[in-house]
Amino acid sequence: MTTKHRNILTRLLAAALFGSALVTLAPPAQAQEIQLTGPLAGAPATRKLRLHREGRFELAPTVTFTLLDEYQRTIILGARLGYNFTDWLGLGLYAGYGGLLQLPTSLAEQIQEQNQIRITAATPPPASNALNTERRLTAVNLGPDFEEQLGGIDWILSPQVTAIPLRGKLALFQSIYMDTDLFAFAGPAFVGLTERADCTDCVSDNVTPFPMTSRVAITASFGLGFNFYINQWAAVSWEYRFLPLSWNRGGFDTSGGGKDEEFPDNQISSADRQFEFKQLMSLSFVVNLPSKTRISE
Amino acid sequence: MKKSRVGLLVAAALWLFPLHAWAQGKAPAEGDAAAEGSAEEGAEGAEGAGEEGAAPAEGDAAADTGDGLADICKIDPAACPNLDMDKEAARQFKEPLYAVQQVYALRARRFEIFPYWATTLNDQFVSHPGFGGSVNYYITNVLYAGLDGIYYEPFNQIKDFNAQVRRAARVAVPLVEYQWAAALHLGYVPAYGKFAAFGDLIFHYDAYVLGGVGVLSARPIPVIDPDNRTFTYEPELAFTAALGIRVFVSRWFGITGELRDYIFQERRENLTIAPNPGDQSTWVGDTALVNNIQLQVGASIFIPFSFDYRLPK
Numbered sequence: 249m250t251t252k253h254r255n256i257l258t259r260l261l262a263a264a265l266f267g268s269a270l271v272t273l274a275p276p277a278q279a280q281e282i283q284l285t286g287p288l289a290g291a292p293a294t295r296k297l298r299l300h301r302e303g304r305f306e307l308a309p310t311v312t313f314t315l316l317d318e319y320q321r322t323i324i325l326g327a328r329l330g331y332n333f334t335d336w337l338g339l340g341l342y343a344g345y346g347g348l349l350q351l352p353t354s355l356a357e358q359i360q361e362q363n364q365i366r367i368t369a370a371t372p373p374p375a376s377n378a379l380n381t382e383r384r385l386t387a388v389n390l391g392p393d394f395e396e397q398l399g400g401i402d403w404i405l406s407p408q409v410t411a412i413p414l415r416g417k418l419a420l421f422q423s424i425y426m427d428t429d430l431f432a433f434a435g436p437a438f439v440g441l442t443e444r445a446d447c448t449d450c451v452s453d454n455v456t457p458f459p460m461t462s463r464v465a466i467t468a469s470f471g472l473g474f475n476f477y478i479n480q481w482a483a484v485s486w487e488y489r490f491l492p493l494s495w496n497r498g499g500f501d502t503s504g505g506g507k508d509e510e511f512p513d514n515q516i517s518s519a520d521r522q523f524e525f526k527q528l529m530s531l532s533f534v535v536n537l538p539s540k541t542r543i544s545e
Numbered sequence: 546m547k548k549s550r551v552g553l554l555v556a557a558a559l560w561l562f563p564l565h566a567w568a569q570g571k572a573p574a575e576g577d578a579a580a581e582g583s584a585e586e587g588a589e590g591a592e593g594a595g596e597e598g599a600a601p602a603e604g605d606a607a608a609d610t611g612d613g614l615a616d617i618c619k620i621d622p623a624a625c626p627n628l629d630m631d632k633e634a635a636r637q638f639k640e641p642l643y644a645v646q647q648v649y650a651l652r653a654r655r656f657e658i659f660p661y662w663a664t665t666l667n668d669q670f671v672s673h674p675g676f677g678g679s680v681n682y683y684i685t686n687v688l689y690a691g692l693d694g695i696y697y698e699p700f701n702q703i704k705d706f707n708a709q710v711r712r713a714a715r716v717a718v719p720l721v722e723y724q725w726a727a728a729l730h731l732g733y734v735p736a737y738g739k740f741a742a743f744g745d746l747i748f749h750y751d752a753y754v755l756g757g758v759g760v761l762s763a764r765p766i767p768v769i770d771p772d773n774r775t776f777t778y779e780p781e782l783a784f785t786a787a788l789g790i791r792v793f794v795s796r797w798f799g800i801t802g803e804l805r806d807y808i809f810q811e812r813r814e815n816l817t818i819a820p821n822p823g824d825q826s827t828w829v830g831d832t833a834l835v836n837n838i839q840l841q842v843g844a845s846i847f848i849p850f851s852f853d854y855r856l857p858k
Contacts, residue, residue, distance in 0.1 A: 294741045318669050318706060336743060355669075359714045382715050389713040416740035416747075428738065500713035512712070522706075 297544040298427060300477055300536060301332035301412060308485060308532035312344055315527040319356040319498050320398045323349035328485075328532055330410060335544075338410040340433075342469070342489075346401045347442075360394040367392060367454050387451045388514050389500045391458040397499035399443045401526075402462065404491070406469040408435030418476070427477040437469035437491060444499035447516045458499060467492050473530070481539035485532040494523045648737065649749035650796045651852045652683040659801055661843025663695060666804075667836065670707050671766070673723045674700045677841065687734040693757070693785070693805075697723040703766065711768070719813035719830070720766040723837070724778040726807055728759025728785045740792075750792045750799075757785045761807050761837070765814040765829065773822040774814065776829075783809035791845050796852070799845040804838065811835040 312324035325348060330340025352360075366386070369379035391397050415429035445461035452458065473487025502520050505513030513519075618625035659679040665672045677695030684690065701722040711717050732755035739749045761783040767774040789803030815830030 294745075294747070316667065316669055355710070355718060358718075359710070359716050362714070362716050386713070386715050394714075414740040414742050416738055418736055418738035420736045428740075430740065498710070498713065500709065502709045502713060 295545065297335070297415070298477075298480070298541045299335050299544055300415075300427060300429070300475070300480075300483070300541055301338060302335040302542065304332055304541075305537045306330045306332070306338075306340070306534050307537070308534040310342070310344065310485075310530050310532040312346075312489070312528050312530040314346075314401065315529060317353055317497075319353055319359075320395075320400060321351045321353060322346040322401050323351070324401065324404065324528070325349070326404070328530075328534075332410075332412075335415070336412045338412070340408055340410055342404065342406045342408060342433075344404045346403060350398075350400050352395045352398070356395055356398065359390070363390045363392075363394050370454065383454075388512070388516075389498075391452045391456075391499075392454055393457060394499075397444050397458045397460070399441060399495050399497040399499065402440040402442055404437060404439050404469070406435050406437040408433040408469065429475050430472065431475065431487075432470075432472045433487075434468070434470035437467050439465045439467060439491065439493065441465055441493075441495055443496045443521075444516055446518070450501065450514065450516050465493060465495065471528075475534060480541045481536050483534040483536065485530075485534050487530045487532070489528040489530060491526040491528060492523070493526050494521045496520045497522065497524075648686065649739070650793050650799075650847065651686055651854065652689070652734070652847065653686040655683050655852065656848045657681040657683065657689070657691075658846045658848065659843055661801070661803070661841040663805070663839040663841045665837070666840055667838040670704055670718055671720050671722055672702045672704065673697050673837065673839070674702070675723070675725075675839075676700075677726075678843075681732065689732045689734075691730055691732060691755075692727070693730060693759070694725065694727040696725050698725065707768070717768050717816065719816065720768055721763050721811050721813060721835075722766050724762040724764070726759060726761040726783060728757045728783065728807075730755045730757025730759075730785060730787075748792060748794070750790060752788065752790045754788045755786065759783050759785060759807075761809045763809075763811060765812055767814055767828075769814050769816055770818045770822055770828075773818075774828045776812075776814070779812070781809045781811070783807045787841075789841075797847040797850040799847075801841075801843055801845045803841040805841055807837040807839075809835060809837070 306328070308328040308330075310324075310326050310328050312326065314322045314324070324344035324346040326342065326344025328340060328342050330338050332338035363386070366379050366383035370383040410431050410433040412429050412431045415427070417425060418428045419425050440462060441464075442460055442462050445459040447459070450458075469489060469491050471487055471489035473485055475483045475485045477483045496516070499516070500520065501512045501514060501516055502522070503509050503511070503513075504515060504517055504519035505511045509519055657680070659681065661677055661679075663673075663675045663677055665674065675695045675697040677693065679691050679693040681689045681691030703720060707718055707720065732753050734751050734753045737749065737751035739747055741747050760780040762778045762780045764776040764778045767776065785805060785807050787803050787805035789801055789805075791799045791801040793799040810832050811834075812829050812832055815828055817830075819827035821827070
C-alpha cells in the first residue's frame with residue numbers, strides 16, 4: 249500500500265468516524281424521548297388528595313323519606329354511624345325511627361272517606377241497601393278507621409359495608425368547588441314493622457279498630473349515595489336505599505284462598521303480605537372525626 | 546498525514562462526547578427518587594419542583610452554587626443572598642391552582658343526541674315506561690336548547706295493586722295511560738367535575754337542569770264502566786323540568802341519567818255512571834294536575850365528534 253493510498257484510507261476512516269460521531273450525537277434526543285413520555289410516567293393519576301374518609305369516624309344525622317307508598321308515607325329520623333378503614337372502604341350502621349311521622353296518602357284518605365260513608369249508612373243497621381251491602385262486603389278488610397290499620401315501618405337497623413369507588417371534585421357555577429365521592433353500601437337489615445294482626449274471624453263491628461301487631465323482618469338493604477364535602481369535617485350526603493320487604497301494607501285480605509292461594513280467604517295471615525322493593529331517599533349532614541383531613545402522597 | 550491523525554483524534558473525541566452527555570442525563574442516579582419527586586411536584590404545579598430537581602446534584606452542584614454565591618458576595622456584599630434554607634423549604638407556596646383546569650369535553654356549538662329508556666318513579670297504579678330521545682344544541686358551553694320526545698303507548702302497565710284495592714275496599718282508582726310526549730326546552734349546565742375511580746381512572750361529568758313546554762297525549766283507562774266507555778288519546782299542555790348528570794366516557798360519548806317531570810292536567814274517568822251510560826259527555830270526570838316523574842337513562846352522543854380548544858392548556 250502506497251503512502252498516498254494510506255492517506256486516503258486514513259482520511260476515509262477519519263470521515264467515517266466523524267460521520268458516526270455526528271450520528272451518535274443523537275443520544276441527547278434519547279433523553280428528550282423520556283421527556284416526551286413525561287416526567288409523570290408511572291406517577292399516580294391523582295396526588296395530594298384530601299383523605300376525607302381514611303381513618304375517620306362519621307356521624308350523620310339523617311332524615312329518610314319512603315317513596316312510591318300506596319297508603320302511607322313514612323319519614324324516618326335517624327343517623328348513620330361509621331368508620332372508614334381506607335378512603336374507599338368503611339363499615340357502618342344505619343339506624344332510623346319511623347314511628348313518629350307517618351302520613352296517609354290521598355288514596356288512603358279516599359278509601360276512608362268511602363268507608364265512613366258506608367259505616368254511617370250502616371249504623372244502626374238499616375234495611376238492606378247498596379251502601380250496607382258494600383259495607384258488608386268490605387267488613388273483613390276495613391275497620392272503622394282505615395288509617396289505623398295501615399302497615400308501618402317503625403324502625404330500621406342496618407349494619408352495612410360501604411365502598412367508595414369514586415371520588416373527585418365538583419365545580420358549581422365556576423365559583424364553588426367541593427370534594428365529592430360516590431359510595432355504595434350493602435348489608436343485612438332488621439326492620440320493625442307494625443301490621444294488622446293475624447285473625448280467622450276478621451269481620452269488623454264498625455266500632456272496634458282491628459288489632460295490630462309488631463314484628464321484626466330480617467332482610468337486606470343496599471343502595472348508593474353522594475357525599476358533598478363542605479369543609480374538612482362536614483359534608484352533605486344524599487343516598488338512595490332499597491329495602492326488599494314482604495308485608496301487609498293495607499291490612500287487606502288479598503290472598504290465601506282459591507287457586508294458588510291468590511284469592512281472599514276471609515282471614516288475615518302471612519299469605520296476605522305483598523313483596524316490594526321499598527325505596528327510600530335520605531339526606532344527611534355528615535360530621536367526620538377527627539376534624540382534620542390528611543393529605544395523600 | 547499529521548492532519549489526518551489530528552482529524553482522527555477529533556472524530557474520536559466527538560464520538561465519545563455524546564456518551565458523556567448521555568451519562569450526565571442519567572447521572573442523578575442516587576437521586577432518582579428526588580428526580581421523581583420533582584416530576585410529581587410538577588404534576589401539582591409546584592414551583593419547588595425545579596429546586597428539588599437540582600437537589601440530586603448534591604455535592605457538586607451545591608459546591609458550585611456555594612462558589613457562585615461566594616463570588617457574588619465578594620463582588621457586591623449588598624447583593625449577597627441571605628437565605629434561611631430551612632425556612633424557605635417550609636414556606637407555603639401560594640401558586641394559582643385551578644380546580645378544573647380545562648373542560649374535558651367542550652359542548653359549545655355541538656349537537657347532542659340523547660336516546661334513553663324511561664321508567665316511572667311516582668305512579669303506583671300504572672307504570673309508564675317509554676323509549677325516547679332528546680336532540681340538543683349547545684349555544685354556549687353551558688346553555689342549550691333542545692327537543693325531547695318519548696313514546697309510551699306499548700309499555701303502559703297496570704299494577705295488580707289496583708285490582709286488589711277494588712276487590713278489598715270496593716274503591717276504584719281512576720287510571721290513566723300515556724301515548725307520547727314532546728317538549729321544547731332550554732337547559733343550563735351549572736356544575737361539572739371529575740371523579741377518580743379507586744384513585745386511578747379519571748373521568749369527567751357534568752350536571753344540568755332544564756325547563757320547557759310541550760304536550761303529553763293521554764287517556765283514561767275505563768275501570769268504572771268498562772262495558773260502555775272507551776277513551777281516545779288527547780294531547781294535553783305539559784310543562785317539563787329535569788335535572789341530570791352526564792358522565793363522559795370519551796370527548797363525544799357519555800352515559801346520562803336524568804330525572805324529568807312532566808306536569809300536566811290529567812283527564813280522569815267519571816267515578817259515577819250516568820242514567821244514560823252511552824252519553825260520552827258524562828264519561829270524563831275530574832281533572833287533576835299530575836306530576837309524571839320519570840328516570841331516564843341513556844347515551845349522550847356529541848356531534849361533531851371532535852373540537853378545538855380556544856386557548857392552550
